[in-house]
Amino acid sequence: MRSLLALADLIVDPSRINDLTPDEARAILAQLATLQAPLLAKALATPVAYVQGRSPLELQGAIVVQSKQCRNCHSLGGEGGARGPALDGVATRLTRDQLIRQVLQGGGNMPAYGKNLTPAEVNALVAFLQTLRPANQPPARTPVAMRPPARAE
Ligand code: HEC
DSSP, rough: HHHHHHHHHHHHHHGGGGOHHHHHHHHHHHHHHHHHHHHHHHTSSSSSGTTOOOOOOHHHHHHHHHHTGGGGGGGEETTOOOOOOOOHHHHHSOOHHHHHHHHHHOOOTBBBOOOTTHHHHHHHHHHHHTTOOTSSSSSOOOGGSSSSSOOOO
16 A cells, blocks of 8 residues: 555656565566556656556656656657757667766766766666667667777686
8 A cells, every 4th residue: 555655756757666665666666667658657657659568667767857857858759858969779879887987977968867876876877778769679788999908708
């Protein structure tokens, strides 16, 4: 019961996830993941395609996007601001490391969120951002030239 109420709170105000203990948050996120996609999409104001079949961690990331108001500057599924690039397909452009760097350090007119996000939030956020690509397009990869040299055995 408590988790259902907390779920309702989260739908009204996603930033309330910060008021929960880690165990409560986990229970609620697991419950979120069982909701049907259209309901979930509505609750998280995120296109159905980006919530369907996602893990609790990834859904937590969608909540972070909402609660940190990333959408003021970025659109998803055509909704949201235009000061920054649309985040649809961002996982085809940036690797996990690049996503983390962009979020923590900002740059190019984006504020840095390093002091504004817990490591758990960054982890969830980036897990969600990494899902933002069409199923038929591969995730971004680190260019070969940028990979650390293979170590001699
Ligand atoms: C005040 C506006 C603003 C806010 C709020 C904002 N961003 Fe940005 N973001 C930008 C701008 C502008 C860029 C482009 C930066 C550049 O060109 O170097 C950007 C770039 C990005 C990129 C790289 C996109 C690409 O295709 O290269 C990602 C990922 C990103 N932002 C994620 C986020 C996330 C996640 C949040 C919320 C935690 C957020 N942004 C909040 C303005 C914003």
